[in-house]
Amino acid sequence: MVELSFSVKLLLVLTAALMSGTVGMVAGLLGRLDGDGLPACVARSGAVFGTTLTLLLLVLNSLGAWS
Numbered sequence: 001m002v003e004l005s006f007s008v009k010l011l012l013v014l015t016a017a018l019m020s021g022t023v024g025m026v027a028g029l030l031g032r033l034d035g036d037g038l039p040a041c042v043a044r045s046g047a048v049f050g051t052t053l054t055l056l057l058l059v060l061n062s063l064g065a066w067s
Contacts, residue, residue: 004065012065016056024049 004012028045036044060066 001064001067009065012060013057016053016060019056020049020053023052 024045027048028041031041031044032038
């Protein structure tokens with residue numbers, strides 16, 4: 001297997017963070033449209049961001065991106 005350079009690994013992490021941010025913002029927006037208050041929407045967005053980022057990094061690790 002080909003070793004990935006540092007810049008490619010950094011791009012993978014940044015892409016995962018951007019995807020997680022997008023999913024978190026959509027979750028907060030859906031919560032707001034559902035009638036939740038602002039603190040609940042922010043908490044939901046943060047939880048979804050953290051969960052999505054963790055899952056994406058675990059998938060990258062399973063695919064061998066860090067070895």
